[in-house]
Structure formats: C-alpha cells, structure tokens
Amino acid sequence: MKIFTARQIRECDAFTIQEEGITSADLMERAANACASWLQQHYSNHTPVLVVCGMGNNGGDGLALTRILLQQGYPARAVVLRHAAQFSPDAAHNLTLLHQLMPENIRILEPGQYLSTLSEDILVIDALFGTGLNRPLEDWPASFVQELNALSNTVIAIDTPSGLPADSLPEPEAAVIRAQYTLSFQFYKRSFLHPEAAVHTGAVHLLDIGLSTQYITATHTQYYTTGAATAAALYKPRNPFGHKGSFGKVQLVGGSYGKMGAIALSTRAALRSGAGLVFTAAPETGNTILQVLNPEAMFIAAGKEVVEKIKAEDKAVLGIGPGMGQAPETGAALLRYIRSANGSLVLDADALNLVAAEKDMLHLLPAHTIITPHPREFERLFGKAPDSMLQVELARANAMKYNICIVLKGHHTAVVLPTGACWYNTTGNAGMATGGSGDVLTGILTALLAQGYTPADAARLGVYLHGLAGDLAAAASGQEALIAGDLPDWLGAAFRSLSGDL
Numbered sequence: 001m002k003i004f005t006a007r008q009i010r011e012c013d014a015f016t017i018q019e020e021g022i023t024s025a026d027l028m029e030r031a032a033n034a035c036a037s038w039l040q041q042h043y044s045n046h047t048p049v050l051v052v053c054g055m056g057n058n059g060g061d062g063l064a065l066t067r068i069l070l071q072q073g074y075p076a077r078a079v080v081l082r083h084a085a086q087f088s089p090d091a092a093h094n095l096t097l098l099h100q101l102m103p104e105n106i107r108i109l110e111p112g113q114y115l116s117t118l119s120e121d122i123l124v125i126d127a128l129f130g131t132g133l134n135r136p137l138e139d140w141p142a143s144f145v146q147e148l149n150a151l152s153n154t155v156i157a158i159d160t161p162s163g164l165p166a167d168s169l170p171e172p173e174a175a176v177i178r179a180q181y182t183l184s185f186q187f188y189k190r191s192f193l194h195p196e197a198a199v200h201t202g203a204v205h206l207l208d209i210g211l212s213t214q215y216i217t218a219t220h221t222q223y224y225t226t227g228a229a230t231a232a233a234l235y236k237p238r239n240p241f242g243h244k245g246s247f248g249k250v251q252l253v254g255g256s257y258g259k260m261g262a263i264a265l266s267t268r269a270a271l272r273s274g275a276g277l278v279f280t281a282a283p284e285t286g287n288t289i290l291q292v293l294n295p296e297a298m299f300i301a302a303g304k305e306v307v308e309k310i311k312a313e314d315k316a317v318l319g320i321g322p323g324m325g326q327a328p329e330t331g332a333a334l335l336r337y338i339r340s341a342n343g344s345l346v347l348d349a350d351a352l353n354l355v356a357a358e359k360d361m362l363h364l365l366p367a368h369t370i371i372t373p374h375p376r377e378f379e380r381l382f383g384k385a386p387d388s389m390l391q392v393e394l395a396r397a398n399a400m401k402y403n404i405c406i407v408l409k410g411h412h413t414a415v416v417l418p419t420g421a422c423w424y425n426t427t428g429n430a431g432m433a434t435g436g437s438g439d440v441l442t443g444i445l446t447a448l449l450a451q452g453y454t455p456a457d458a459a460r461l462g463v464y465l466h467g468l469a470g471d472l473a474a475a476a477s478g479q480e481a482l483i484a485g486d487l488p489d490w491l492g493a494a495f496r497s498l499s500g501d502l
C-alpha cells in the first residue's frame with residue numbers, strides 16, 4: 001500500500017471530490033461516518049463522549065462526528081478551541097448543523113481556557129489538528145494538549161494525534177496528543193510507522209473513505225507498506241513438477257564456539273522456507289550438534305574453531321554471518337569471498353560488524369546484496385541519525401549509493417531497495433524481540449533468493465513471512481513465551497496464508 005505525504009493526501013481528497021462530483025462537506029461526512037461506525041462497534045451508545053475540536057477540517061470531522069453520535073443516542077458534547085481567526089468553511093458548516101441539533105452541547109473555549117477535570121468514564125475524541133498541522137504546537141494549544149495528556153481518560157485521535165506531523169517526527173519534548181487509538185483515513189501517515197510516534201498513535205486503524213483509486217494508482221511515492229495483499233502478489237506457488245534441484249541451494253555460513261545455535265536457527269528457517277538443498281558451513285566443532293539439530297541439512301567444515309574459509313557450493317546462494325564471530329581469520333575469509341562473489345548474497349550479524357570494521361568492503365558487495373542490520377549494526381555501518389525516520393533516509397541514501405538492499409530491522413522493518421524505495425513491514429510483534437529472531441530471518445531470505453525470487457521481492461516477502469510467523473506463534477503461545485526456534489515452525493502456516501489457505 002502506498003504511503004502519501006500530507007500534501008498528497010490533500011490532493012487525493014481534492015481529486016476525489018472532483019472525480020465524484022461531490023462537495024468537500026460530503027467527503028467530511030463520509031469521514032465522520034466512518035469514525036462513528038468504528039465507535040459503534042467498540043463502544044455502546046451509553047458511553048459519554050467529549051469531542052475536542054479545532055477550527056480546521058479536522059475540527060470539522062469532530063463536529064460532524066458529534067452530530068452523528070448524538071443522532072445515534074450517544075451522550076456526546078463538543079468543545080471547540082478558538083485557536084485561529086476563522087473556521088474552515090466545512091468546519092463552520094458542521095458547527096452550524098450541530099448548533100441546529102443541540103446548541104447546549106457545544107462549548108467554545110477562548111485562548112487560555114482549559115477543560116475542568118473530566119470524569120474518567122468520558123471517552124475523549126481528539127479532533128484538534130490533523131494533516132493541516134504546519135508547525136509545532138505552541139502556547140495555549142500546546143498546553144491544552146499537555147493538559148489532556150495528563151488525564152487518565154481514553155483518547156481516540158481522528159486522522160492523526162494532534163501535534164504529530166505526518167511526514168517527519170516531532171522533537172522529543174513537542175506537545176503531541178497521546179491516544180490509545182488513532183482512526184486514520186485510508187492511508188498510514190509515514191510517522192505512524194516509527195517507534196517515536198507509537199506512544200502518540202496507540203493502535204492505528206485505517207478507515208476506508210473511498211478516496212480516488214485513479215489518484216492512488218497514478219501518484220508516485222517512494223514509501224509503501226507491505227501487507228497481506230502485497231505479499232500474496234509476490235508469492236510464487238511451487239511448480240508441481242519441481243524437484244529438489246528446482247528450488248535452489250542455500251548455504252548458510254556462520255557459527256562459532258558458544259554460538260552454533262544462531263546458524264542452526266538460520267538453517268532451520270531455510271529448510272522451512274522451501275529451499276531444495278540446504279548446507280551449513282560452520283567450524284568443525286559444530287558438526288555434531290548441527291547435524292543433530294537439522295539432519296535435513298548438509299554440513300561443510302569452514303574451519304576448525306572459527307570460520308576460516310568461505311567457498312560457495314556450485315550455484316549456492318550464501319547467507320553469511322549468524323553467530324560467526326569476528327576473528328581476524330573470519331574477516332579475511334569474508335573479504336576474499338566478497339571480492340570474488342557475483343551472485344545473490346545475504347549478510348547479517350557478525351558479517352555486518354566485519355564489514356563495518358572494513359568499510360571498503362561495501363564497495364565490493366555484489367549488486368543487490370541484501371544486508372539485514374538492526375539499528376545498532378546499521379549505525380556501525382553508516383553512522384548515527386537524529387531519529388528513526390532520518391535513519392531510514394540514511395538507509396535510502398546508502399542503498400542507492402552501494403546498489404544494495406538494506407533490511408533495517410525493527411517493529412516495522414524497513415526494506416530499502418537500491419532504487420530508494422522503502423517498504424515498511426506490517427507483521428511482527430514484540431514477542432520476536434528475543435535472541436535468534438534475526439538469524440531466522442537470514443535463513444528465510446537466503447532460501448527465497450535460492451528459489452529465484454529477486455532480491456527486492458525476497459526481502460519484502462521474507463520480512464513479511466517472518467513477522468507473520470511471529471504473529472501466529474504469539475497467538476498460539478503468547479509473546480513472552482515466544483522463542484526464535486518457534487518461528488520456523490510457523491512458517492508453514494504463514495506461507496499457506498499467502499494462497500488464501502488459512
């Protein structure tokens with residue numbers, strides 16, 4: 001799904017209005033109805049609701065919503081902050097309609113006025129500012145937001161938590177509503193996909209308001225989310241006549257004393273991701289345990305105590321790094337391999353730390369190599385960024401510079417392609433924040449490459465499947481009990497969901 005900027009969303013609204021021959025007030029009514037339906041599904045009409053409105057169109061949504069809720073029997077009231085010289089035309093229109101219905105349920109607050117304490121059972125709707133925010137909140141609106149944040153009431157933000165920019169992240173001290181839920185119209189705002197905004201958005205629900213498909217299809221963006229539809233479109237069903245030679249050879253390279261488990265997990269994940277043949281290349285000391293853990297995989301001695309040589313089996317796709325350690329011999333072997341490599345390649349964990357210590361290696365990486373750093377590994381490779389969105393921008397610059405795919409891991413892992421396109425993943429959960437989860441991802445990605453997926457497709461599909469396996473595992477056992485070894489066991493169900501088989 002495409003992610004649009006605040007400006008593009010405005011254009012999309014305007015395009016839809018023109019295309020459908022409706023008024024902007026009609027579209028606002030649609031937006032308010034979508035919010036009302038969501039509220040109806042989650043809160044009975046005995047719930048007292050206070051809608052806090054601004055004077056722009058976000059406030060207009062709030063005023064329309066108050067009217068619709070009143071008509072549905074909710075005890076709803078609107079409070080309007082007089083923060084500007086005038087209302088937007090549609091907000092003014094909706095103020096008039098609400099006034100005609102229930103004038104006593106509207107209160108206008110003048111600058112410097114605040115809500116007196118609210119009873120805890122009142123549901124607060126934040127319709128102060130939406131995508132029209134054009135500067136950080138200051139003075140009265142800022143302190144009003146801080147005051148609301150100090151209350152213990154449930155807050156539901158309309159379109160965006162007020163004060164949160166769509167296309168950048170706020171300063172840490174900025175006044176931004178902290179909502180439990182955000183009901184956003186049709187698209188993710190890019191900020192929602194970053195950890196700094198999560199404390200403000202709470203759970204995000206996207207409400208379809210029928211915006212123009214023509215505009216959406218025709219409008220360029222470099223930012224997307226990978227959801228079920230994208231993943232299903234990337235998935236290539238297995239050839240019924242295929243044999244093990246048709247589904248590629250995977251060679252996972254890593255493991256060291258005390259960290260054989262990491263490469264065992266990658267191996268297991270590759271086996272569960274459809275690879276025809278899987279090899280584990282690890283130090284000899286790991287032979288017995290690796291063969292016992294994954295009898296389906298073949299063992300290659302890559303050294304005695306540490307990885308000392310990296311040599312690809314014929315036509316194998318290599319995934320290098322899990323548990324590999326950073327011994328000088330290993331670094332030298334990696335450099336030799338990268339100098340000669342020309343096929344698909346995945347680099348993770350210690351392979352990335354070794355590259356970070358010898359940055360010239362970045363120039364030697366074969367085109368479209370997939371690297372899978374977590375934010376700290378990314379920092380070692382490419383330096384610090386002031387916030388996580390600027391870190392993604394740094395990833396985009398480096399993916400284009402080195403012609404590689406960067407899988408920047410996190411809650412919404414960003415898959416950044418050599419074109420600069422950035423795909424935020426939508427599966428996965430905090431249960432996966434446990435040692436070894438990343439090793440599993442390396443196995444999945446390498447197996448997809450071996451089966452002929454392009455690096456861009458393997459990275460997007462693999463990250464989605466990894467997160468989905470985590471979501472299915474967490475649904476079965478809970479997030480706390482989830483361990484990385486569970487993830488390969490759920491890959492089957494994750495794959496089956498792609499063909500609608502779950």
Ligand SMILES: NC(=O)C1=CN([C@@H]2O[C@H](COP(=O)(O)OP(=O)(O)OC[C@H]3O[C@@H](n4cnc5c(N)ncnc54)[C@H](OP(=O)(O)O)[C@@H]3O)[C@@H](O)[C@H]2O)[C@@H](O)CC1
Pocket residue numbers: 010013014024027028029031054055056057058059061083084088128129130131132133134135136137138141158159160185
């Ligand atoms: N377009 C459509 O058809 C649809 C739009 N929809 C809805 O419209 C929303 C966007 O509405 P919008 O563009 O009117 O902007 P909005 O967020 O209400 O804020 C503008 C007001 O805030 C003010 N202001 C800004 N920054 C400020 C600050 N830091 N501190 C103080 N004031 C500040 C600004 O005043 P000014 O900059 O002139 O001082 C102006 O008064 C969108 O999020 C969605 O909810 C839906 O109904 C679907 C159909």
Ligand SMILES: Nc1ncnc2c1ncn2[C@@H]1O[C@H](COP(=O)(O)OP(=O)(O)O)[C@@H](O)[C@H]1O
Pocket residue numbers: 349374409410411412413427428429430431432433434435436437438439440441466
């Ligand atoms: N809170 C979270 N939500 C979603 N995914 C997560 C979360 N925490 C971790 N993950 C995923 O788990 C994996 C952890 O990788 P990594 O940090 O390399 O772990 P390890 O080195 O222990 O294998 C990544 O794919 C990451 O996206």
Ligand SMILES: [K+]
Pocket residue numbers: 058126127128129130157158159160161162
């Ligand atoms: K809002």
